[in-house]
Amino acid sequence: MAQMHSLRDWYQANENIMGDAANQRFDSNATKFAARRTVNETDNQTKWDKYLNDCRLDDRLVQIEQWRCELERVLGNADAEINLLARMKDDCDAALAAKAIPESCCAECIGLRGGRLEIDVVKDVVYDELCNEEKLIERVKETLAKRSQEAFTMIMSLKDAKRKVSEDLEGKHHALDINRQALGFHTGSSGLSYIQFELINGGKKIGDCCYWKCDNKKITSFLTENQVKVNSESAICQKTKTQLQIERNYLERTKNELSYEKISFENELQSCKLESVKIRVKQESRILDLENAKKKLTDLVSDLENELNTLKREKSDVFILVIPYRVDRSYMQSSDGSSQISATINAPENNYAKYATHALVNGKLHIFGGTSDYKKIARLDDCTFNELTVRLNEERRNGQAALSIENGEKALICFGFTGNISKTCEIFDGSTTVSTFAADWSHRNGGLGLYKNQPASVGCYFEEHQKAETLSASGWIALPNHPKRISRHSLVGLENESMLLIGGADYGNGGFAARRTVNETDNQTKWDKYLNDCRLDDRLVQIEQWRCELERVLGNADAEINLLARMKDDCDAALAAKAIPESCCAECIGLRGGRLEIDVVKDVVYDELCNEEKLIERVKETLAKRSQEAFTMIMSLKDAKRKVSEDLEGKHHALDINRQALGFHTGSSGLSYIQDLGRVPQGNSTPESWNAYSTKNRDDCEEEIRASIQLRSLIESDITNTANDLEAQRIACEYAFRNRIHEFEQTKSELEWQKTRTEEELREIEAEIRNVEHAITSKAGPQKVCFSRYELRAELPGIEHCKDEPAYGLHNELRELEKSLAALNIRLEEAHNNRDRLCRTLATITHDLDLKLNSLRLDRQCLEVRKKLTVPLYRTPGIEPIMDTLTRTFA
Structure with missing residues (x-):
C-alpha cells in the first residue's frame, strides 16, 4: 500500500505547487520587467550616448572652427607685422648709415682744434660739447644697431610663430574634415567595422587638450600680450570686486543674525528674570507656610505634653469590655459601674458572639461556637474578630463553656446543646484543637470553673440533675451532688482552691419525680390493650399493603418479561441490518485505495470512513451485548417472580390468622392465662426481618423490573442511538465526501x-x-x-x-x-x-x-456506492420507509 500522507501534507503540497507557480510567475514577471527595463534603459542609454557624442562632436567642430578663424586672423596679422617690422628695420639701418656724416664732422672738428698751441689748448665749452656729441653719436649708433638686431630676431621669431600657426591651421582643417566625417556616421553608414585597440589610457599616445590649447595660446599671447594683461587685470579687478561684494553681503547677513540673536537673548533673559522672580516669590511663600506650620506644630506638641502630664497625674481606672448578643451594642463598663463608654467591635455579622463562650489564650480573647457558626474559633485583634482557620471538633451551638488552663496557654471547651455533645470536651492551644475526656454526665449550661486548681462543672439545664464533676489527669471524677438542680450559673475559682457559684436557675430538690412515675404507670395499664389492638390492626394493614404490593409487583414482572422479550427481538433485527452499511464502508475504503502519490492522504473522508467502520463494529458489539443482557435479564426476572409468588402465598395465610387474633376481647370465649410465656414462641423472625424479607423480595423484583426497564430503555436507546449514529455518520461521511469533492474541484480549478x-x-x-x-x-x-x-x-x-x-x-x-x-x-x-x-x-x-x-473520480464513485444506504425501504415487505435526514426524501 502507498504511503499514507497527512491532510496537512496534502494541503501543504497543494500550497507549495500553487505557491511555487505563483512565485515562478512573480519571478518571471520580475525578470520580464527587469529585462524590459534593461532593454529600454540600454536603448535609451545608447541613443543618449550617441546624441551626447554627436553634440560633443558638433561642439568640437565649433571649437575647431573658432580656432581656425582665430588662427587665420593671427596668421594675417603676423604677415602684416613681419612686413611692417622689415620696413622698420630698413629705416633703422638707413638711420644708422646716416650717422657716419655727423661722426666724420665731429672727428674733423676735433682734429682741427688739435692745432691750437700752448695756452689756447684748453678744455673749454666747445671741447666739452664736441666730446658730448661724439659720445652721443656712439650711443645712437649702438642703440640703432641693437634695435636693428632685435628687429631681425623678432622677424625670425614671427616667421617661426607664423610657421607654427600655419601648421596648426593645417591641422585644424584636417581635424574639421575628420570630425565632420565622424559626425556623419550612423548605424546605416557603410564601411563600419569593429576594431581592436587600446582606449584612451593605453597604446598610441594622445595629446592632451591642454597642451594643444597652450600652443595656440602661446602664439596668441605673444602677439597680444598687452591685451591679455589688461584683460587679466580687468578679470582680477572684477573678481576682487565680486569677492568684496560677497564679503559685504556676508557681513550684512552676519550683522542681521547677530541683531536677531541679541533680541532673542534679551527676550530670553527677560523671561528668565521673570521666572526667577516667580520662583523667589514661591520660595518665600513656602518659607512663610513652613514657619507657620512649625509654629502650629510646636503649639500642638506643647498641648499634647500638657495633656499627657495631666493624664499621668490622674488616677488610672480599669474598664470591662462587654460584648452582648448584638456586637454593635458593645461597650466599656468602668470597674465601679459609674460610667459606660461605647465600643466599636468589628465582626463578620452582628450576631457573631450570640451563645458563644469565651476564654483567654496567650493573652488574647477567643470565642468558641455560637449560633452564627457552631464550630468557629475567633480571636479579638485590635477591636476586630478574626476567624481562625482551625475549627472545633464538635458543634457547640448553645450551653457550652470555656476555661483558660495551664497558665492561660490553652483553653478547655466542653459541653453543648444536646446529646453526647453536652458531655464532650476538647483543648485549644492557639493553633490546634484536641479532643479530651468526656464527662459522665451532661452539663449543658453547667459552666466551667477551677476547683482545687482543676476544671469542674455543676448541674445541667437539659437533664436538671444535681451532679458535680471535676477533670483530673485520668478523666472526670464525680464530686458530691449539689443540694439543688441548678444551671445557667457562673463558676469562679478562689485563691483558697474553693469554687464560688454565682447566679443561675433553681429547679427544686426532686419530689415531683415520684408523682410523675405513679401517673405514668396508671396510664400505661389503660393504654396497653388499646395499643395492642392498634398494633394488630396496623399489622393487618401492613400485611394487606404487602399483599397488594406483591400482587402489583407480580403483574409488573409478567408485563416486563413480555416487553423485554419483544425488545430483544427488535435488537436482533437491528443487529442483522448492519450488514449493508458495513459492506458500503468497506467498498468505499477499497475504492479510495486507488488514489496516487500525495493524494493518498489521511483526510476527513478517510477519518470518517474509519470512524464509520469502527462505529459499525461498535454498534454490532453493543447490540449483541444488549441481546445477551436481555436474555440474562429475562432469566433474572423469572427467578424474582418465583420468589414474589411464594411470599404472596405466605401473606394470604398471615392475613387469616391476624384477623382471627384481632377479634379477641375480654368477653370472648376460650380465653386463658399462660403460666409460662417462654413456651409460646414469639416468632421465627422480628418485624424488621419480616419487613426486610418482603421488602427484599419486592425490592429485588422491582430492582429487576427497574433494571429490565432500564435495559429496555438502553436497548431502545441503543437501537435508536446506533441508528442515529449510523445515520449521523453517513451524513458526516457524505458531507466529508462532498467537502472533499468540493476541495478537489476547487484545487482542480485552481490548478487549471x-x-x-x-x-x-x-x-x-x-x-x-x-x-x-x-x-x-x-x-x-x-x-x-x-x-x-x-x-x-x-x-x-x-x-x-x-x-x-x-x-x-x-x-x-x-x-x-x-x-x-x-x-x-x-x-x-x-x-x-x-x-x-x-x-x-x-x-x-x-x-x-x-x-x-x-x-475526484474515485470520490464521486464512492458517493454513487453510498446511495444504496438511502434506498427506499418500502420496497422491502414488512419494513416501513425511513426518511433520509440529509436530503429530506425517501429516495
Whole structure:
C-alpha cells in the first residue's frame, strides 16, 4: 500500500505547487520587467550616448572652427607685422648709415682744434660739447644697431610663430574634415567595422587638450600680450570686486543674525528674570507656610505634653469590655459601674458572639461556637474578630463553656446543646484543637470553673440533675451532688482552691419525680390493650399493603418479561441490518485505495470512513451485548417472580390468622392465662426481618423490573442511538465526501487556472527572450558607429589627437555599450532560467492535476456506492420507509 500522507501534507503540497507557480510567475514577471527595463534603459542609454557624442562632436567642430578663424586672423596679422617690422628695420639701418656724416664732422672738428698751441689748448665749452656729441653719436649708433638686431630676431621669431600657426591651421582643417566625417556616421553608414585597440589610457599616445590649447595660446599671447594683461587685470579687478561684494553681503547677513540673536537673548533673559522672580516669590511663600506650620506644630506638641502630664497625674481606672448578643451594642463598663463608654467591635455579622463562650489564650480573647457558626474559633485583634482557620471538633451551638488552663496557654471547651455533645470536651492551644475526656454526665449550661486548681462543672439545664464533676489527669471524677438542680450559673475559682457559684436557675430538690412515675404507670395499664389492638390492626394493614404490593409487583414482572422479550427481538433485527452499511464502508475504503502519490492522504473522508467502520463494529458489539443482557435479564426476572409468588402465598395465610387474633376481647370465649410465656414462641423472625424479607423480595423484583426497564430503555436507546449514529455518520461521511469533492474541484480549478497562467507566462517570457536577443543584436550598429568614430579620430595629426570631450564621450559610450551588452546577457540568462523553471512548474502542475482528477473520480464513485444506504425501504415487505435526514426524501 502507498504511503499514507497527512491532510496537512496534502494541503501543504497543494500550497507549495500553487505557491511555487505563483512565485515562478512573480519571478518571471520580475525578470520580464527587469529585462524590459534593461532593454529600454540600454536603448535609451545608447541613443543618449550617441546624441551626447554627436553634440560633443558638433561642439568640437565649433571649437575647431573658432580656432581656425582665430588662427587665420593671427596668421594675417603676423604677415602684416613681419612686413611692417622689415620696413622698420630698413629705416633703422638707413638711420644708422646716416650717422657716419655727423661722426666724420665731429672727428674733423676735433682734429682741427688739435692745432691750437700752448695756452689756447684748453678744455673749454666747445671741447666739452664736441666730446658730448661724439659720445652721443656712439650711443645712437649702438642703440640703432641693437634695435636693428632685435628687429631681425623678432622677424625670425614671427616667421617661426607664423610657421607654427600655419601648421596648426593645417591641422585644424584636417581635424574639421575628420570630425565632420565622424559626425556623419550612423548605424546605416557603410564601411563600419569593429576594431581592436587600446582606449584612451593605453597604446598610441594622445595629446592632451591642454597642451594643444597652450600652443595656440602661446602664439596668441605673444602677439597680444598687452591685451591679455589688461584683460587679466580687468578679470582680477572684477573678481576682487565680486569677492568684496560677497564679503559685504556676508557681513550684512552676519550683522542681521547677530541683531536677531541679541533680541532673542534679551527676550530670553527677560523671561528668565521673570521666572526667577516667580520662583523667589514661591520660595518665600513656602518659607512663610513652613514657619507657620512649625509654629502650629510646636503649639500642638506643647498641648499634647500638657495633656499627657495631666493624664499621668490622674488616677488610672480599669474598664470591662462587654460584648452582648448584638456586637454593635458593645461597650466599656468602668470597674465601679459609674460610667459606660461605647465600643466599636468589628465582626463578620452582628450576631457573631450570640451563645458563644469565651476564654483567654496567650493573652488574647477567643470565642468558641455560637449560633452564627457552631464550630468557629475567633480571636479579638485590635477591636476586630478574626476567624481562625482551625475549627472545633464538635458543634457547640448553645450551653457550652470555656476555661483558660495551664497558665492561660490553652483553653478547655466542653459541653453543648444536646446529646453526647453536652458531655464532650476538647483543648485549644492557639493553633490546634484536641479532643479530651468526656464527662459522665451532661452539663449543658453547667459552666466551667477551677476547683482545687482543676476544671469542674455543676448541674445541667437539659437533664436538671444535681451532679458535680471535676477533670483530673485520668478523666472526670464525680464530686458530691449539689443540694439543688441548678444551671445557667457562673463558676469562679478562689485563691483558697474553693469554687464560688454565682447566679443561675433553681429547679427544686426532686419530689415531683415520684408523682410523675405513679401517673405514668396508671396510664400505661389503660393504654396497653388499646395499643395492642392498634398494633394488630396496623399489622393487618401492613400485611394487606404487602399483599397488594406483591400482587402489583407480580403483574409488573409478567408485563416486563413480555416487553423485554419483544425488545430483544427488535435488537436482533437491528443487529442483522448492519450488514449493508458495513459492506458500503468497506467498498468505499477499497475504492479510495486507488488514489496516487500525495493524494493518498489521511483526510476527513478517510477519518470518517474509519470512524464509520469502527462505529459499525461498535454498534454490532453493543447490540449483541444488549441481546445477551436481555436474555440474562429475562432469566433474572423469572427467578424474582418465583420468589414474589411464594411470599404472596405466605401473606394470604398471615392475613387469616391476624384477623382471627384481632377479634379477641375480654368477653370472648376460650380465653386463658399462660403460666409460662417462654413456651409460646414469639416468632421465627422480628418485624424488621419480616419487613426486610418482603421488602427484599419486592425490592429485588422491582430492582429487576427497574433494571429490565432500564435495559429496555438502553436497548431502545441503543437501537435508536446506533441508528442515529449510523445515520449521523453517513451524513458526516457524505458531507466529508462532498467537502472533499468540493476541495478537489476547487484545487482542480485552481490548478487549471495556474496551468493557464503559467502557460501564458511561459509564452510571455519566451517573447521577452526574443525581445532581449533582438536588443542584444541591435547594439551592433551603435557599437560599430562608436568604434568607427574612434578609429577615424585616431587619424587626427599631432596635437589635434586630443583627449577632448568627444574622445571621452566615445570612450564612455563604448563602456556603456559593453555594460549594456553585459546587462542584457544577464537578463537573457535570467529569462532562460525562468523559462526552464516555468517549464518544470508547468509539468508539476499538469502531473498534480492528473492526480486530482483521478481522486475526484474515485470520490464521486464512492458517493454513487453510498446511495444504496438511502434506498427506499418500502420496497422491502414488512419494513416501513425511513426518511433520509440529509436530503429530506425517501429516495
